[in-house]
Amino acid sequence: MSVLELENVSYAYEGSSKAVFSDVTLSFEAGKAYAIAGKSGSGKSTLLHLLGGLDVATRGRVSYGGESLADMNRNRYRARNAGIIFQGLNLLTNASALENIVLSMRISGMKGPGLKAKALELLARVGISPEKASRKILKLSGGEQQRIAIARALAHNPDLIAADEPTGNLDKDTEYKILKIFEDLAHKEGKCVIIATHSKRVTAIADEIWTVDKGVFRSVPTKRN
Amino acid sequence: MPVNCAIENALLNILKNKSRNILLGVITFVIITAEVAGMSIYNASGTIVKEFKARFGSEVALTPLKKSAEGITAEQAIAFSESECLLSTDINSSLTCRSDTLKAIGQTEGRSPNIIQGRENYGGDLSNAAMRLRGGQFDKILAEGKLPAILTDVKFWNRSLLARAARPAFRAGNNDPIPSFKVGQYKNECIVSSEFAKLNQLAVGDHISVQAGLFESGTLVETSISLTIVGIYVSAPSAAYPASYQNPNNEIIADFNTVASIQKEGQTGVAVNATYCLKSPELLALFEEEIRSKGLSPDFSVTTDEAGYRRLVGPIENLNSVSLAFLLMLFALGVAVMALVSMLAIRERKYEIGVLRAMGMKKGQVALGLWVETAAVTTVCFALGMLAGGLLSQPISDTLLAASGSIPVSVSISPLTALEIFAVAIVLASIAGFVSVSQITKYEPxxxxxERN
Incomplete structure (x- = not known):
């Protein structure tokens, strides 16, 4: 069953006449992992931003659960339904890892005294110890920051996880662990996981792979298939 | 997302962003300190201007333009006093008199057997009249401390007047309230100085008789007046006077009507002195129109001592205007500086705003969070600024008043002033913050x- 759908979607940056992509029609289902592969600047990140409700399409319709994102409350969508892992991470650098996670939970409307414990549990899942969880973001390595960004995207238990190069800064072992988390999220927890990547190891866990070149999306066979 | 999350996050941010908040705090502190000093001086000088206006009004002079001008009658003086333009009126009537049974202090023996004879003997000079009978408003005389000292022996006056008159505060000459004077209450009653009473062996309850000189169809006639002594006031020893009737201790003080009514129709001789104080100098034209319609002769000019009034009130009014200009300038400067600082601070925080928006925080909540942060810093700086401003207000005010040649003014910060300053600070911070936030949050996260990247 489709969670997210793109119907004839086009996108061009403000002030630019050239579209990043045009008339794209795609569909994403719950319980599946998707990989979007392509060169830098091909439009992978832009697509994720549209799917994550961070920007709106110039033309066409992006819908979540049948409702157009352009018409719905995108603050609520981002806070509750979508978990986004940015290529640039976009963590609050003046806050600790733990504070980043707890704030995300609270913005989504989660309450109660157990938030810290849940956040620490989530951080442990991505390999961040309680000691490191209390450190300011800038006092952590790039790999650690990337794992915190992943934990933050999962903090509010969203249906959709949109990840932009989520393993770019990770060593092989950690990359493996993180990919396992994504795989489990899709296959065991029934989430829709969409990952923009260059990495073959990432595409290896995908149920569907889409390549994008000059704004044109093509489906390619996966190893799984 | 709950609102308290945005507020909680904002409060945590205060400590996280120390450098920025210290900078903001210092600027706010300086502005508030200056605002406190300026507003305290403005309010204090404003109050003083009001008090000065209320207390001194603007004295009107009714000046005869030619020697032959007929004096203002008692009826006219009273009629003029019933004007809405007036802050206060002081009317008194007086005439010179002598007595066959009483001696005046410093009186030359044998020189004043009779006013008519004296006038004939001395070429119309009335200086041989021994005393002056003065009719005024007892309550005013007492309240304004015109008597040399307190009343020592008052029999017929009401008890409250006696009690108040005897209070040490009254002795110091302050404006203690005295029961208001009522026309006719003290008819044919008088008070005399202790020196005069001692000389003539007078006591409260004694009846005295004096003769006053009045003109009737150009002829001087003597009229006898009987008065009852109801009080004796302690007087300072007399100085030397050219004529005994000029000596204040020789004044027999009665109420206005007692003296004014001695003069019958067709007679002259009772001098009526009226002092009118306008509520403000601008009312002069209106007052003149009113008293002309009540019969003031064109032979009198109606003027105010505006120069004197301005001399008194002017410096304080100037200080008031200067402090208002200072406040407005400071307000404008404050708006500009706070707007600039806030815009710079928020540009620097663009990334943070973008992240919060990307996480799903609403625009209003982002703005609320930033406002809470600024408001919290402002509140702390407000308290410190109030303290510093309060300490600076008095020396600044003293310097300004000394420069303008006025009396020192006690400057203090009223709760209302404090509230006004706090409102100004919060408004400044809010305007600056909201303008910047609205600029940034109109974009998609x-x-x-x-843009930040």
Whole structure:
């Protein structure tokens, strides 16, 4: 069953006449992992931003659960339904890892005294110890920051996880662990996981792979298939 | 998302962003300190201007333009006093008199057997009249401390007047309230100085008789007046006077009507002195129109001592205007500086705003969070600024008043002033903050983050 759908979607940056992509029609289902592969600047990140409700399409319709994102409350969508892992991470650098996670939970409307414990549990899942969880973001390595960004995207238990190069800064072992988390999220927890990547190891866990070149999306066979 | 999350996050941010908040705090502190000093001086000088206006009004002079001008009658003086333009009126009537049974202090023996004879003997000079009978408003005389000292022996006056008159505060000459004077209450009653009473062996309850000189169809006639002594006031020893009737201790003080009514129709001789104080100098034309219609002769000019009034009130009014200009300038400067600082601070925080928006925080909540942060810093700086401003207000005010040649003014910060300053500070911070936040949050979160990058 489709969670997210793109119907004839086009996108061009403000002030630019050239579209990043045009008339794209795609569909994403719950319980599946998707990989979007392509060169830098091909439009992978832009697509994720549209799917994550961070920007709106110039033309066409992006819908979540049948409702157009352009018409719905995108603050609520981002806070509750979508978990986004940015290529640039976009963590609050003046806050600790733990504070980043707890704030995300609270913005989504989660309450109660157990938030810290849940956040620490989530951080442990991505390999961040309680000691490191209390450190300011800038006092952590790039790999650690990337794992915190992943934990933050999962903090509010969203249906959709949109990840932009989520393993770019990770060593092989950690990359493996993180990919396992994504795989489990899709296959065991029934989430829709969409990952923009260059990495073959990432595409290896995908149920569907889409390549994008000059704004044109093509489906390619996966190893799984 | 709950609102308290945005507020909680904002409060945590105060400590996280120490450098920025210290900078903001210092600027706010300086502005508030200056605002406190300026507003305290403005309010204090404003109060003083009001008090001065209320207390001194503007004295009107009714000046005869030619020697032959007929004096103002008692009826006219009273009629003129019933004007809405007036802050206060002081009317007194007086005439010179002598007595066959009483001696005046410093009186030359044998020189004043009779006013008519004296006038004939001395070429119309009335200086041989021994005493002056003065009719005024007892309550005013007492309240304004015109008597040399307190009343020592008052029999017929009401008890409250006696009690108040005897209070040490009254002795110091302050404006203690005295029961108001009522026309006719003290008819044919008088008070005399202790020196005069001692000389003539007078006591409260004694009846005295004096003769006053009045003109009737150009002829001087003597009229006898009987008075009852109801009080004796302690007087300072007399100085030397050219004529005994000029000596204040020789004044027999009665109420206005007692003296004014001695003069019958067709007679002259009772001098009526009226002092009118306008509520403000601008009312002069209106007052003149009113008293002309009540019969003031064209032979009198109606003027105010505006120069004197301005001399008194002017410096304080100037200080008031200067402090208002200072406040407005400071307000404008404050708006500009706070707007600039806030815009710079929020540009620096664009990334943070972008991240919060990307996480799903609403625009209003982002703005609320930033406002809470600024408001908290402002509140702390407000308290410190109030303290510093309060300490600076008095020396600044003293310097300004000394420069303008006025009396020192006690400057203090009223709760209302404090509230006004706090409102100004919060408004400044809010305007600056909201303008910047609205500029940034009109974009989609990704655009904010990309612009920042």
């Amino acid at each position: 990704m655009k904010i983050l990309m």
